[in-house]
Amino acid sequence: MSFVGDTLVTARSFAEYQAMFALSREDLTGRILDCPAGAADFVREVNTRGGRAVACDAVYVGRSTEELAAIARAETDRGNTYVRDHAEDYVWRFFSTPDDHHDSRRESVRGFAADVARNPGHYVPGKLPSLPFTDSAFDLVVSSHLLFSYTDRLDHEFHVDAITEMLRVAVREVRIFPLVPMGSTEIYKGMDSLRDHLSTLGVDTNIFPVDYEFQRNADHMLVCTHTPRSVTPSGDAPSR
Numbered sequence: 001m002s003f004v005g006d007t008l009v010t011a012r013s014f015a016e017y018q019a020m021f022a023l024s025r026e027d028l029t030g031r032i033l034d035c036p037a038g039a040a041d042f043v044r045e046v047n048t049r050g051g052r053a054v055a056c057d058a059v060y061v062g063r064s065t066e067e068l069a070a071i072a073r074a075e076t077d078r079g080n081t082y083v084r085d086h087a088e089d090y091v092w093r094f095f096s097t098p099d100d101h102h103d104s105r106r107e108s109v110r111g112f113a114a115d116v117a118r119n120p121g122h123y124v125p126g127k128l129p130s131l132p133f134t135d136s137a138f139d140l141v142v143s144s145h146l147l148f149s150y151t152d153r154l155d156h157e158f159h160v161d162a163i164t165e166m167l168r169v170a171v172r173e174v175r176i177f178p179l180v181p182m183g184s185t186e187i188y189k190g191m192d193s194l195r196d197h198l199s200t201l202g203v204d205t206n207i208f209p210v211d212y213e214f215q216r217n218a219d220h221m222l223v224c225t226h227t228p229r230s231v232t233p234s235g236d237a238p239s240r
């Protein structure tokens with residue numbers, strides 16, 4: 001495995017989010033939380049299209065909009081250098097070349113930097129596994145490139161706590177992508193035990209293929225939902 005160093009602050013585009021999370025038109029009409037959002041251009045684009053999206057990330061804690069824009073630019077260069085140096089670990093379909101990847105991510109940073117300055121309230125500082133939102137504040141939470149990506153530094157317990165916390169603020173579901181750690185081409189080895197553990201906590205999980213593969217073999221998302229409560233003949237849910 002080859003590690004990137006500090007957790008990258010990346011800037012994926014709306015098109016990447018749409019593909020990574022198989023987002024339908026209906027999904028985009030609900031209240032969406034992007035966590036961790038990094039310097040992604042997803043929230044700006046959703047809101048520009050009339051949606052209701054909020055970004056949350058640890059890197060926003062205590063940083064000015066100017067600092068965030070500077071970090072996003074520097075991190076985009078660092079991320080592109082990593083991808084260039086490990087080009088064989090990536091599938092060059094969504095991006096045709098490392099230059100194409102760099103151009104796309106720099107475009108996202110421009111969108112992010114403009115939006116964070118114009119709509120700072122859409123960018124909420126917060127650090128998993130504890131989110132500064134009320135229960136069921138969102139319909140859908142999307143979470144890309146932190147969980148499963150950095151299992152060299154984030155353990156089983158962090159994943160359980162982060163997923164249950166994201167589900168606390170989601171009415172419907174949490175979608176997580178990718179399921180393959182950075183520097184690997186195989187699904188996170190602890191996935192089965194994580195899913196078993198989540199199941200004991202009332203979290204249903206399903207893995208679905210998606211139409212996006214940049215990191216090799218990373219083309220599935222994990223969808224987490226609240227386990228439906230069974231209904232008694234009287235129509236009441238039994239107490240648990």
Ligand SMILES: C[S@@+](CC[C@H](N)C(=O)[O-])C[C@H]1O[C@@H](n2cnc3c(N)ncnc32)[C@H](O)[C@@H]1O
Pocket residue numbers: 007008009010011012035036037038039040056057058059126127128129143144145146
């Ligand atoms: C690789 S980026 C992903 C950003 C965005 N989702 C994307 O795909 O472009 C990972 C992000 O996780 C953030 N992060 C790291 N630890 C975190 C935590 N405990 N809670 C929230 N965000 C965290 C970092 O600041 C960074 O922006």
